[in-house]
Amino acid sequence: xxxxxxxxxxxxxxxxxxxxxxxxxxxxxxxxxxxxxxxxxxxxxxxxxxxxxxxxxxxxxxxxxxxxxxxxxxxxxxxxxxxxxxxxxxxxxxxxxxxxxxxxxxxxxxxxxxxxxxxxxxxxxxxxxxxxxxxxxxxxxxxxxxxxxxxxxxxxxxxxxxxxxxxxxxxxxxxxxxxxxxxxxxxxxxxxxxxxxxxxxxxxxxxxxxxxxxxxxxxxxxxxxxxxxxxxxxxxxxxxxxxxxxxxxxxxxxxxxxxxxxxxxxxxxxxxxxxxxxxxxxxxxxxxxxxxxxxxxxxxxxxxxxxxxxxxxxxxxxxxxx
Amino acid sequence: xxxxxxxxxxxxxxxxxxxxxxxxxxxxxxxxxxxxxxxxxxxxxxxxxxxxxxxxxxxxxxxxxxxxxxxxxxxxxxxxxxxxxxxxxxxxxxxxxxxxxxxxxxxxxxxxxxxxxxxxxxxxxxxxxxxxxxxxxxxxxxxxxxxxxxxxxxxxxxxxxxxxxxxxxxxxxxxxxxxxxxxxxxxxxxxxxxxxxxxxxxxxxxxxxxxxxxxxxxxxxxxxxxxxxxxxxxxxxxxxxxxxxxxxxxxxxxxxxxxxxxxxxxxxxxxxxxxxxxxxxxxxxxxxxxxxxxxxxxxxxxxxxxxxxxxxxxxxxxxxxx
Numbered sequence: 001x002x003x004x005x006x007x008x009x010x011x012x013x014x015x016x017x018x019x020x021x022x023x024x025x026x027x028x029x030x031x032x033x034x035x036x037x038x039x040x041x042x043x044x045x046x047x048x049x050x051x052x053x054x055x056x057x058x059x060x061x062x063x064x065x066x067x068x069x070x071x072x073x074x075x076x077x078x079x080x081x082x083x084x085x086x087x088x089x090x091x092x093x094x095x096x097x098x099x100x101x102x103x104x105x106x107x108x109x110x111x112x113x114x115x116x117x118x119x120x121x122x123x124x125x126x127x128x129x130x131x132x133x134x135x136x137x138x139x140x141x142x143x144x145x146x147x148x149x150x151x152x153x154x155x156x157x158x159x160x161x162x163x164x165x166x167x168x169x170x171x172x173x174x175x176x177x178x179x180x181x182x183x184x185x186x187x188x189x190x191x192x193x194x195x196x197x198x199x200x201x202x203x204x205x206x207x208x209x210x211x212x213x214x215x216x217x218x219x220x221x222x223x224x225x226x227x228x229x230x231x232x233x234x235x236x237x238x239x240x241x242x243x244x245x246x247x248x249x250x251x252x253x254x255x256x257x258x259x260x261x262x263x264x265x266x267x268x269x270x271x272x273x274x275x276x277x278x279x280x281x282x283x284x285x286x287x288x289x290x291x292x293x294x295x296x297x298x299x300x301x302x303x304x305x306x307x308x309x310x311x312x313x314x315x316x317x318x319x320x321x322x
Numbered sequence: 323x324x325x326x327x328x329x330x331x332x333x334x335x336x337x338x339x340x341x342x343x344x345x346x347x348x349x350x351x352x353x354x355x356x357x358x359x360x361x362x363x364x365x366x367x368x369x370x371x372x373x374x375x376x377x378x379x380x381x382x383x384x385x386x387x388x389x390x391x392x393x394x395x396x397x398x399x400x401x402x403x404x405x406x407x408x409x410x411x412x413x414x415x416x417x418x419x420x421x422x423x424x425x426x427x428x429x430x431x432x433x434x435x436x437x438x439x440x441x442x443x444x445x446x447x448x449x450x451x452x453x454x455x456x457x458x459x460x461x462x463x464x465x466x467x468x469x470x471x472x473x474x475x476x477x478x479x480x481x482x483x484x485x486x487x488x489x490x491x492x493x494x495x496x497x498x499x500x501x502x503x504x505x506x507x508x509x510x511x512x513x514x515x516x517x518x519x520x521x522x523x524x525x526x527x528x529x530x531x532x533x534x535x536x537x538x539x540x541x542x543x544x545x546x547x548x549x550x551x552x553x554x555x556x557x558x559x560x561x562x563x564x565x566x567x568x569x570x571x572x573x574x575x576x577x578x579x580x581x582x583x584x585x586x587x588x589x590x591x592x593x594x595x596x597x598x599x600x601x602x603x604x605x606x607x608x609x610x611x612x613x614x615x616x617x618x619x620x621x622x623x624x625x626x627x628x629x630x631x632x633x634x635x636x637x638x639x640x641x642x643x644x
Contacts, residue, residue, distance in 0.1 A: 200562060203525040236570065240522060240562045248558065253583065254576035254627070261575065305576070 001045040004114035006318035008038040008095070008106040009141045009148065010174045010277065010285050012231050013208065013215050014238040017195025019152070024137045025159050027195070028208045029152040031215050032141045035174060036167070036315025040106035042091040044074075044114040050086035058092050073108060073135040074115055081119040089114075095310060101176060102279060104189070108132050108139030109318040117320040125317070129160035132318075137192070145317035147219050167314035170222045171290040175274065176310040177300055178283050179255030191280055194245035201245075204237050224289060228275030231287060235277040242280065253282040255305035260284065262303060272296045323367040326436035328640035330360040330417070330428040331463045331470065332496045332607050334553050334599065335530065335537050336560040339517025341474070346459040347481050349517070350530045351474040353537050354463045357496060358489070358637025362428035364413040366396075366436040372408035380414050395430060395457040396437055403441040411436075417632060423498060424601060426511070430454050430461030431640040439642040447639070451482035454640075459514070467639035469541050489636035492544045493612040497596065498632040499622055500605050501577030513602055516567035523567075526559050546611055550597030553609060557599040564602065575604040577627035582606065584625060594618045 009032040017027040053071040055062040062070075074087055089111065095101045112132040116123055123131075125143055129150075133140035140160055141148045146167040153159030195201055211234055218227035242249040256278065263286060266272035272295045274288035288296055293311060300306050331354040339349040375393040377384040384392070396409055411433065417423045434454040438445055445453075447465055451472075455462035462482055463470045468489040475481030517523055533556055540549035564571040578600065585608060588594035594617045596610035610618055615633060622628050 199529040200522050200525045200559075203522045207521040233566070233568075233570070236565050237522075240566060243558050244555070244562060246555075248555070250579075250582060250586075252574075252579055254580040257572075257574055257579050258576040260572060264572075 001043050002114050002118035002320060003041065003043040003322040004110045004117060004318060004320050005039050005041045006106045006109035006113060006142045007035040007145075007312075007315040008040070008102045009034045009138065010287070010312075011138065011141070011279065012219075012227070012277065012287075013211055013234055014279075015137050015150070016192065016204070016238050016241050017201065018137075018192050019154065021193055023156055023159075024133050025154065025156070026137055026150070026152050028205055029212055030141070030150045031164070031212065031219070032138070032148050032150070033172060033174065034142055034145050034148060034167075034315050034317060035312035037312040038095045038101055038106065038176070038310060039315070040091060040093050040103065040110040041321075042089060042107070042110035042114045044087050044089050044111065044118045046083070046085040046087045046118055048085055050088055053086050053089070055089045055091065069135065070111060073111055073131075076131050076134055077112070077115045077119055077121060080123075081121055083119065087115065087118070096178070101281075101283065101310075102138050104136035105138040105142045108135035109142035111135070112139070113143070113318040113320060126160045126162065128318070129162075130156060133159060136189075143318050146314050149216070163317070164216065165219060167316065170219065170314070172314060173288055173290050173293055174312045175286040175288065175293060175296055175300070176283060176312065177259055177286060177306045178308045178310065179253060179259065179305050191242055191245070191249055194247070194249065195241055197246040198241045198244040200240050204241050207237060224273075228287070231275045231277050239278060251278065251281055256282045256284060258303060258305045262299070266296075266299050272299045323365050324436050324440035324642060325363065325365040325644040326432045326439060326640060326642050327361050327363050328428045328431035328435065328464045329357040329467075329634075329637040330362070330424045331356045331460065332599065332609075332634075333460065333463070333601065334541075334549070334609075335533055335556055336601075337459050337472070338514065338526075338560050338563050339523060340459075340514050341476065343515055345478055345481075346455050347476065347478070348459055348472070348474050350527055351534055352463070352472045353486070353534065353541070354460070354470050354472070355494060355496065356464055356467050356470060356489075356637050356639060357634035359634040360415075360417045360423055360428065360498070360632060361637070362413060362415050362425065362432040363643075364411060364429070364432035364436045366409050366411050366433065366440045368405070368407040368409045368440050370407055372410055375408050375411070377411045377413065391457065392433060395433055395453075398453050398456055399434070399437045399441055399443060402445075403443055405441065409437065409440070418500070423603075423605065423632075424460050426458040427460040427464045430457035431464035433457070434461070435465070435640040435642060448482045448484065450640070451484075452478060455481060458511075465640050468636050471538070485639070486538065487541060489638065492541065492636070494636060495610055495612050495615055496634045497608040497610065497615060497618055497622070498605055498634065499581055499608060499628045500630045500632065501575060501581065501627050513564055513567070513571055516569070516571065517563055519568040520563050520566040522562050526563050529559060546595075550609070553597045553599050561600060573600065573603055578604045578606060580625060580627045584621070588621050594621045
C-alpha cells in the first residue's frame with residue numbers, strides 16, 4: 001500500500017473549455033497556487049486478489065461513476081507498468097467535496113502519485129502532471145507545488161504544469177469563505193464542454209492573452225495590487241463564460257454576492273485587504289498576504305452567510321508519504 | 323400648468339453604451355414594454371415670474387444636479403418654442419426612485435411631454451422620443467406605448483423609438499420583485515461611458531444582431547418560451563458588460579441571486595412560470611403571461627428577500643392628462 005498526499009489548488013487564471021475533451025487539453029493556459037491546507041490523502045493497494053477496482057471516499061463506498069473515473073485513471077498507470085492488477089483505493093479530503101474547492105484536482109493528483117508509487121513507476125513531475133490531467137484538468141496543476149503554470153499545449157505531450165515559483169516565494173494566503181457546503185448543480189467537468197456555446201467565450205480567450213503574462217509578472221514581483229485586479233477580473237470572466245453558456249450555469253449564490261459586496265466595502269473603508277476569486281461553485285476565495293489575515297477573518301466573522309473559513313498558504317506538490 | 327403622465331419601461335433588449343455620450347445615441351437598438359403601473363406624473367408651469375427653473379420631486383425640493391438635468395431638458399423645448407421663460411416642475415413617481423426601476427425613463431418622458439404641452443408645441447411622437455432621448459436614453463422608449471423598439475440610429479434625427487405592437491397585443495406582465503429600495507451605487511448614466519472598457523462589449527454587440535430580430539419575432543408571435551430564453555440571456559449579457567467594465571459595476575445583490583435560483587427552481591418543478599430580466603440595479607423583473615401571475619406571486623411571497631412586488635402590464639405611451 002502506497003499513500004500520497006496532494007493539495008487542491010486555487011486558480012488565479014482559470015481553466016474553462018477544452019481543445020480536446022477526451023484528453024482534457026485546455027483551450028487556454030492557467031496559473032494557480034497549490035494549497036497546503038486543503039488536501040486529499042489517498043492510499044492505493046494493488047493486489048491480484050482483487051477482482052475489481054474499489055474506492056472508499058471519505059469513509060464511504062464511492063458512487064459507481066467515481067469508481068469508474070478512478071479506474072480509468074489507474075488504467076493509464078497500469079498500461080505504463082504493463083500490469084492489469086486491480087486496486088483498492090482509500091481516499092479522504094480535508095474539506096467538503098463538490099463545493100467549489102477543487103476536490104477533483106487534489107484527488108486525481110493524489111491518486112496518480114500514489115498509484116505510480118504503488119506500481120513502482122519512477123515518473124518525472126511533467127509526466128505525472130500529464131497523466132493527472134487525463135483524469136481532471138486542474139489536477140495537472142496539483143502535481144507541482146507553490147505557484148504553478150499549466151501550459152495549454154496542443155497534444156498530450158506538451159500539456160502539463162510546472163512550478164513557476166516555490167511556496168516560499170510569496171506569503172500569499174487563500175482565505176476560503178465557505179458559504180455553502182451543498183453539492184453544486186453542475187460540476188466543472190460537465191461545464192467545460194459548454195464553454196464553446198457562450199457568445200463571450202472567444203472574447204475571454206482573447207483577453208487571456210493579456211492576462212497571462214501580467215499575472216506571471218504580478219506573482220514574480222509580489223505585486224498584490226496588480227495581482228488582485230487581474231484576479232478579480234479573471235474570476236468574473238470565468239463566470240461570464242459559464243453564465244452565458246447554453247444552458248446557462250449560475251454558480252453564484254446569495255452568499256457569494258454578499259461576500260463580493262462586503263469585500264469591496266472593506267477595501268474602500270480600509271478595514272481589510274484581499275481580492276476575490278471564485279471557482280465553479282459558490283464559495284469565495286479571498287487572496288491576501290499573511291499580515292492581512294487577522295483583520296480579514298474578523299470581518300468575515302461578522303457575516304452571517306459565511307458558514308466557515310479555511311486558511312491556506314502555498315503548499316508542496318503531490319508526494320508519496322508512506 | 324400642464325400635467326403629463328408616462329410609464330417607466332422594462333427593456334427586453336437593453337441599452338448599454340453610447341455612440342455619442344452628449345446626444346445619447348446608443349450603440350445598439352433596444353426593445354421594451356412600457357409599464358402601466360410604474361409611472362411618473364409631472365406638472366410643468368412656465369411663468370415670467372420665475373427667475374430660475376425649480377423642481378419638486380416626490381414632494382421634496384430636488385437636488386441641484388436633478389434640477390440642472392431637468393433645466394437642460396426644458397432648454398431643448400424652449401429653443402423649439404423660441405422662449406426663455408423659466409418653469410416650476412412638480413413630479414412624482416409611483417415607485418421608489420433609483421432602485422433599478424427606470425425613474426429617469428418615465429421622468430424624462432413625462433417632463434418632455436408636459437413641457438411641450440405647456441409651451442403649446444404640437445410635436446409628432448418620433449420628435450418627442452428624440453427630445454426625451456437627449457435627457458435619458460431609455461426615456462425615448464417611454465414616449466411610445468405597448469411594445470416598443472428604439473432604433474439606434476447614427477444621428478440625432480434617426481435615433482428614436484416607435485411602437486411595434488400595441489398594449490393589447492399580448493397580456494404579458496412584468497412582476498417586479500423589489501429586493502432593495504436602496505439607492506444603487508452607480509447609476510446607468512455613469513455606467514454607459516464605461517461600456518466600451520469591457521473586453522466583452524464587442525461580443526455583446528455582435529450577439530445583439532442575432533437577438534434583436536428573434537426578440538421581435540417572439541413578441542409578434544407571443545412565443546413566451548422563446549421570449550423568455552432571449553430575455554434571460556440578454557439580461558445576463560447586459561450585466562456581463564457592466565461587471566467586466568473597468569471599474570467593474572456589480573448591480574446584483576444577495577437578493578438578486580436568491581431570486582434567480584428560486585425562479586429557475588420553480589420553472590423546473592412547474593410551480594411557477596416566468597422569466598427574469600434585471601436592469602442596472604438589484605431588482606428582478608419577472609415577465610410572464612397574466613394567467614401565471616397568481617402562482618408566481620404566491621411563490622414570491624415565500625421569499626424573505628422580496629420586500630415588495632409590483633405588477634405591471636403593457637401601458638400607454640406618455641400623454642398629457644390635464
